[in-house]
Amino acid sequence: MSDDLMAGLLQKLDAATLQLARAPDFSKPARLQPVVDLARRVLQQPGGCAAIEERAEALEEAGVFEGSDWAQPAILVPSLSGQSLRGSDATLLVIEALSELRMLAVAKSRYQHPSLSAVAAKHFLTQVLALNLPILFGSTGESERETQGRLALIPSLLLQHLAARIGFEHIIDELINEIWRILQQRPIQVDPVKQMITQISLCQANPEIDLGSSGQGANRLVSALFGPTQACHEDPGVEVYQQRLESMDTAALQYEATGFARAMHDTGLVSPYHAVLLKQVAQHGDQLLAEALGLSATGRDCLLCFHELVHSIIDNCLFPETAQGIYGLALTLERGIFYQPPVAPALWRQLGLELAPWSQARLSAAFGDAVPHRARLMEGVLCMLGLPLGVGQGNNPTCQSARALSMWSYNDPDYLLQMVTWAARDDEIVMHFEGKPISSRESLSGVAQTLPLDLDPVSLLVVPHLDRIYAEMGRHCIGRDGDPHQWINPEFHGWWTGRGFRINVDVGTGHLHELESFYRHFYAHYHPSYNGNQPVIHPQPAGIAVTDSAARFIGWHAITIIRATVDPQGTTRVYFFNPNNDSGQDWGNGVKVSTAGHGERFGESSLAFAEFASRLYIFHYDPLEHGALADVSEQELNDVISMVENSWGASRRPEPGIQAALSN
Amino acid sequence: MNKDPNKGYIALLGWSLNAVEAAETFDRRYVVVAPDWAEEYCEKHNIPYLSWNFERLNDRSMEIAETLKEMGVDIAIPLYEETVEWAGAINSVLLDNPRLYGQSLLLRDKALMKRRAQLGGIRVGIxxxxxxxxxxxxxxxxxxxxxxxxxxxxxxxxxxxxxxxxxxxxxxxxxxxxxxxxxxxxxxxxxxxxHLDGWEFAVEAWIHNGKIVFLNISEYVTLGYSVFVPASPELEKYRPQIRAQIEKLIKAFDIEFGLIHPEYFVTSDGEMYFGEVAYRPPGFKVFELLERVYGFNAYQASMLVFDPKATAEEVQAFFPREIEDADGYAGCFGVYPRRRVVSQLVIPEEVEDNPYFESHELTPPLEETVTKRTAFGTHWGLVYFRGDDAQKMHETLKAQEELDYYI
CATH class of the missing domain: 3.30.1490 (Dna Ligase; domain 1)
Structure with missing residues (x-):
């Protein structure tokens, strides 16, 4: 089907290009749109960039760039490319992509351009790649998702194509820093990172690529995946490695085990060899097993108590293809949650779970059939239990559902396991809204328009259900005054969500609303200096007005407040979970979300308390736990309010005329 | 394109960017006769232009004919229904043939045209x-x-x-x-x-020296919504009968040259009923569709058959072979908003993912409230499709009726 589509598109694109080429100057603008539309659809297909690269010369000669800056490639500025690639204007995005593929054709000397040399073109593209690494990594943020929707495929396919054709050696050091930054957040989904590391190792292994002095920092990353220990450092393949293990004594196995554990805990990545070792040492007793999982005293205790369960999991679910589950298992043991009475029995149920045909089809579509689907799902379950803050929403507008999964894993793991069971086994989840049951089967549509595939195994099965239920709860609130989250959040996320609710935006007008009392309440409930130094007990859902790096409003976003405490530098910070895939974001006016270096735990984001407050628009609290309004200093309050008014609140100030009229 | 002074000099009556583009890239001199709002554009782009507001024919009608005659123009081609009688009037002067004006009036009035067809032995409904x-x-x-x-x-x-x-x-x-x-x-x-129950279709026939030089059958999937060319093999099997009908029509209306665009019904027993005929390019951009599958420009084809200086050989060489030379099917669908309130244009994903989908001419909605359709109304723009299989084309076009382009 997709071959059909591509062939059909290319035939039409060529015809449209020919029409554009033949058109006299005055009708070129009218002939351009079909070319742009078709090029857009081609670029959204796998292999589309290569097809456009082949046609770059014909497209330019037909006049796609005529009358615009792109007609003079020599004056183009690499740093401006990001704007077009991340924008919502499809035409601009496509023209930018066409221009870069034109540059690529020039750089590769398949197109002799009258005003651009191959060297200049290559240099330009290297800079574009380096400047747009986040897109290359597939870690698109809230901003791209809100503004681009399906278009977001194009920049990522484009940059992957450019990177493959230009060569990774030019961008490798930037890639490495980026990989470490992402790994510090310990995401559950590491496939994009693994792909990047694979690319780097291929570059390193290719004698034709001269990396020069670049790429040094990649050694740990590459070895963690492809050869973490002495006995597999040359990446011999799992069968050879298995044979080597069989002839090892306990001391040698011990040596291997610590090597794997170190690599895994250093990077958050698990080598497929690790799974081979694990199965081997599982036969040698729990001492070696604990070593191979890199467990502390807590984890070791847990392993010993739940010996049979852990062994069953290893036997049935952990294979080289699902090696990442080893890290999930290790961290789950460390959390000690097996000691909660329902968790171990729930995992036994998980081990024997019969998957509904629909669940199997979904897993098969996303992950293939190399390992049993139940094992794949268990890998996902272990990772989600081990890394509650590693949940990501993929490129989908389902932050609410991702947040709920993370919160359950963090706070109520057996409830999460129950949800997974309902979704995977029964293909139906029923939740209650104000006493009325809501079935995910009967609710027609969710927030997401299509079923997402770019998710971890658990999210893949559960999110479509949650998304429909969430949307249905929203439909139940139609007609009520005020923001629907105040009713939905406690029902959707769990009893611990405070029934008290504050919002600083008037839902009817969209204007800012009672900022001062909003913040005094927020400080009173969350700031350790104003709430009697009470740490946050349960994770609380909150709403953020996300802004871009120029502090312009992008959209509303769901996060979880995890902690509020003083960081090692003495600043009071809010630590929160952001369900998007890369939380290190620049929200403008100096508000940069930190993910490491300020006392963050894996997966946490943090901001200084006032900075966080300045992007907050919704929070929950326990209405019974009322305290005095926080006596926040005028100075601090004004700082926060001014940060609001100079960012997302800029266009939301109440009109002065109305105020005056009311006060009369 | 270089213009050949030995070939006809053509006046296009009415503004159509596609027609002007075709004229600009054809080897004949041309002038666009259009209302004054087109003047600025034409000046800016060096398009030969003569300002004229086509209202009802009046005392000044002779003026435009004489102006064109002085310029050396050989023939006027109507691009829209409203300019058909103007072309008749002007051509009767340019070609010194008063009958052309009467003929154009017949072609402009649906009641007269039906009577004429009836007199010519053509079946019409009540x-x-x-x-x-x-x-x-x-x-x-x-x-x-x-x-x-x-x-x-x-x-x-x-x-x-x-x-x-x-x-x-x-x-x-x-x-x-x-x-x-x-x-x-x-x-x-x-x-x-x-009302006639049957299969409705349209024909575009280019006529030179009183003979059909190219005949296309346009198949409607749903009247007012969708059409594709060439017609499916099921309809094309009526081609000989259809050709005979068109020859009757040419005789009844005494047409020597030009492009006619009649509509017919064929009932289940194979009987053809005449609907109406127009002496101008069809709506629904059938010209564009023909270019997609046959490769020839249908506006240029019309200029050719209208041009009194065109030779039979040139005409012969210009047109492809009917059906045989078509490399697929091209169709278009007229989009009407289906909801009462719309805020944006969104091409449905199943359309984006359909290999037959080619392009569209839709624009974002200017107003949120959709005016209620009383008559068949005017579509908001066309969506073009192209593919190799008539059945699939038919299904694709039919499926569009259930899709929301405006939400």
């Missing part, structure tokens, strides 16, 4: 002029009496059409006397026709 609502009610009753319907049986519908408008403009379907009240008085007089 039709009548209506001057007011009472005429409509009477006609509706009589048609249904003729069909031996009893009181209470559902009526067969009748069709109301403006005499002199193109295509579906002003076209209404009436089933009950109550619906007659919804017709505004200013729409009268109208032409009323009985």
């Amino acid at each position: 039709f009548e002029e209506a001057h007011d609502k009472e005429d409509v009610v009477r006609f509706l009753k009589r048609v249904n009496q003729t069909l031996l319907k009893l009181d209470g049986d559902p009526n067969d519908p009748i069709h109301l059409k403006a005499f002199d408008k193109a295509g579906c403009l002003g076209h209404r379907v009436i089933r009950t006397p109550d619906e007659v009240d919804s017709i505004p008085d200013e729409e009268f007089p109208v032409l009323m026709e009985s």
Whole structure:
């Protein structure tokens, strides 16, 4: 089907290009749109960039760039490319992509351009790649998702194509820093990172690529995946490695085990060899097993108590293809949650779970059939239990559902396991809204328009259900005054969500609303200096007005407040979970979300308390736990309010005329 | 393109960017005759231009004919229904053939045209002029009496059409006397026709020296919504009969040259009923569709057959072979918003992912509230498709009717 589509598109694109080429100057603008539309659809297909690269010369000669800056490639500025690639204007995005593929054709000397040399073109593209690494990594943020929707495929396919054709050696050091930054957040989904590391190792292994002095920092990353220990450092393949293990004594196995554990805990990545070792040492007793999982005293205790369960999991679910589950298992043991009475029995149920045909089809579509689907799902379950803050929403507008999964894993793991069971086994989840049951089967549509595939195994099965239920709860609130989250959040996320609710935006007008009392309440409930130094007990859902790096409003976003405490530098910070895939974001006016270096735990984001407050628009609290309004200093309050008014609140100030009229 | 002074000098009546583009890239001199709003554009882009506002023919009508004659123009080509009688009047002067004007009036009035066709031995449905609502009610009753319907049986519908408008403009379907009240008085007089159950199709026929030089059959999937070319093999099997019908039409209307665009019904027993004929390019961009599959520019084709200086050899060489030379099927669909309130244009994903989908001419909505359609109305823009299989094309076009392009 997709071959059909591509062939059909290319035939039409060529015809449209020919029409554009033949058109006299005055009708070129009218002939351009079909070319742009078709090029857009081609670029959204796998292999589309290569097809456009082949046609770059014909497209330019037909006049796609005529009358615009792109007609003079020599004056183009690499740093401006990001704007077009991340924008919502499809035409601009496509023209930018066409221009870069034109540059690529020039750089590769398949197109002799009258005003651009191959060297200049290559240099330009290297800079574009380096400047747009986040897109290359597939870690698109809230901003791209809100503004681009399906278009977001194009920049990522484009940059992957450019990177493959230009060569990774030019961008490798930037890639490495980026990989470490992402790994510090310990995401559950590491496939994009693994792909990047694979690319780097291929570059390193290719004698034709001269990396020069670049790429040094990649050694740990590459070895963690492809050869973490002495006995597999040359990446011999799992069968050879298995044979080597069989002839090892306990001391040698011990040596291997610590090597794997170190690599895994250093990077958050698990080598497929690790799974081979694990199965081997599982036969040698729990001492070696604990070593191979890199467990502390807590984890070791847990392993010993739940010996049979852990062994069953290893036997049935952990294979080289699902090696990442080893890290999930290790961290789950460390959390000690097996000691909660329902968790171990729930995992036994998980081990024997019969998957509904629909669940199997979904897993098969996303992950293939190399390992049993139940094992794949268990890998996902272990990772989600081990890394509650590693949940990501993929490129989908389902932050609410991702947040709920993370919160359950963090706070109520057996409830999460129950949800997974309902979704995977029964293909139906029923939740209650104000006493009325809501079935995910009967609710027609969710927030997401299509079923997402770019998710971890658990999210893949559960999110479509949650998304429909969430949307249905929203439909139940139609007609009520005020923001629907105040009713939905406690029902959707769990009893611990405070029934008290504050919002600083008037839902009817969209204007800012009672900022001062909003913040005094927020400080009173969350700031350790104003709430009697009470740490946050349960994770609380909150709403953020996300802004871009120029502090312009992008959209509303769901996060979880995890902690509020003083960081090692003495600043009071809010630590929160952001369900998007890369939380290190620049929200403008100096508000940069930190993910490491300020006392963050894996997966946490943090901001200084006032900075966080300045992007907050919704929070929950326990209405019974009322305290005095926080006596926040005028100075601090004004700082926060001014940060609001100079960012997302800029266009939301109440009109002065109305105020005056009311006060009369 | 270099212009050949030995070939005809052509006036295009009305503004059409595609027609101008075709003229600009053709080897004949041309001039665009259009209202003054086109002047700035033409000046800016060096397009030969003569300003004229096409209202009803009046005392000054001779003026434009004489101006064109002085310029050395050989022939005028109508691009729109409203310029058909102007072309007739102008060409009767340019070619010194007064009959052309009378012919154009016949082709402009749907009632006259039907009578003429009837006189020429062509089958038409029952039709009548209506001057007011009472005429409509009477006609509706009589048609249904003729069909031996009893009181209470559902009526067969009748069709109301403006005499002199193109295509579906002003076209209404009436089933009950109550619906007659919804017709505004200013729409009268109208032409009323009985409903024919059958397969409706249109033809584009280029005529040179009184002979058909190229005949295309356009297949409607749903009238007013979608059309594709060439027609499916099922319809193309009627080609010999259709060709014979067109030859009758040429004779009845005494057409020597030009492009005609008639519409027919073929009933289940293979009988052809004449609907109407226009002496101008079809709506629904059938010209564009023909170019997609045959590769020739249909505007240039029209200029050629209108040009009195064109030779039979040149005409012969210009046109491809019917059906054989078409490399696929091209169709288009006219989009109407389906919701009462719309805020944006979104091409449905199944369309984006359909290999037949080619391009569209839709624009984002200017107003949120969609005006209620009374008559067939005007679509908001066309969506183009192209592919290799007639059946699949038919299904694709049909499926569009259930999709929301405006949400």
